[in-house]
Amino acid sequence: MGPLPLPLHERLFDDGDQLAQALARQVAADLRGALARHGEACVALSGGNTPKRFFQALSLQTLDWARVTVLPVDERWLPPSHPRSNEKLLRDHLLQNNAAVARVLPMYRPTETPEAALMPVLTRIANEGLPLDVAVLGMGEDGHVASLFPDLGRDNPALREIGLQPQGRAPVIAVRTQAMPEPRMSLTLSALFTAPALYLHIEGANKRALLDTAQRDPRCTLPIRAVLSGAPVPPTLYWSP
Numbered sequence: 001m002g003p004l005p006l007p008l009h010e011r012l013f014d015d016g017d018q019l020a021q022a023l024a025r026q027v028a029a030d031l032r033g034a035l036a037r038h039g040e041a042c043v044a045l046s047g048g049n050t051p052k053r054f055f056q057a058l059s060l061q062t063l064d065w066a067r068v069t070v071l072p073v074d075e076r077w078l079p080p081s082h083p084r085s086n087e088k089l090l091r092d093h094l095l096q097n098n099a100a101v102a103r104v105l106p107m108y109r110p111t112e113t114p115e116a117a118l119m120p121v122l123t124r125i126a127n128e129g130l131p132l133d134v135a136v137l138g139m140g141e142d143g144h145v146a147s148l149f150p151d152l153g154r155d156n157p158a159l160r161e162i163g164l165q166p167q168g169r170a171p172v173i174a175v176r177t178q179a180m181p182e183p184r185m186s187l188t189l190s191a192l193f194t195a196p197a198l199y200l201h202i203e204g205a206n207k208r209a210l211l212d213t214a215q216r217d218p219r220c221t222l223p224i225r226a227v228l229s230g231a232p233v234p235p236t237l238y239w240s241p
């Protein structure tokens with residue numbers, strides 16, 4: 001008998017529209033719970049192409065959005081007017097309808113490099129964003145999550161697999177990767193793992209096959225396996241073909 005697969009709750013859907021509606025209902029319920037417990041709530045959301053329908057569905061959910069802070073789990077170092085900006089994705093697709101009054105905590109600042117803005121962004125996110133109440137992660141075809149790419153190296157502290165945010169562990173890093181055209185900034189796993197509700201939003205058969213490998217193969221060094229092995233509570237997968 002081989003090693004046991006890493007724990008993962010699964011919710012599987014026939015199509016992306018059903019998934020978007022269900023994930024929006026779940027995240028809205030989590031945010032309402034956080035608002036009831038401590039009067040404000042914070043959600044970190046993935047970028048890329050996959051989340052658009054989910055963001056649109058979430059923007060229509062009824063809750064006290066004025067007390068909700070939204071931040072991207074990662075950012076491409078591009079101005080918010082750029083089509084590849086994750087902040088633009090949030091503003092165009094989530095900060096609409098009922099969610100128009102939510103507060104955005106951006107990562108991007110108009111500096112030439114993410115390194116130049118790292119300290120002020122890190123400080124602001126640590127003070128105003130963490131701990132998270134909810135985090136929704138996507139995954140790239142190469143197994144990256146947020147902007148934690150395979151070429152960071154498995155020993156990079158940003159991928160450390162254990163524990164909740166101990167003092168002194170950076171919640172945000174600047175990222176240079178061969179895989180993407182632009183430098184980036186990303187929440188680290190220790191920041192993402194502050195969320196008691198952690199979701200993976202993954203669509204398509206290829207990504208599902210990669211996720212299965214990451215879940216079952218202890219030799220896998222991809223960032224997605226570091227999420228599965230390190231999360232303090234098993235994440236919940238929302239998947240559709």
Ligand SMILES: O=C1O[C@H](COP(=O)(O)O)[C@@H](O)[C@H](O)[C@H]1O
Binds near residue numbers: 048073137145146
């Ligand atoms: O670059 C990124 O890619 C991943 C996956 O994006 P997708 O387009 O394949 O859905 C995303 O989760 C991450 O936030 C983003 O910056």
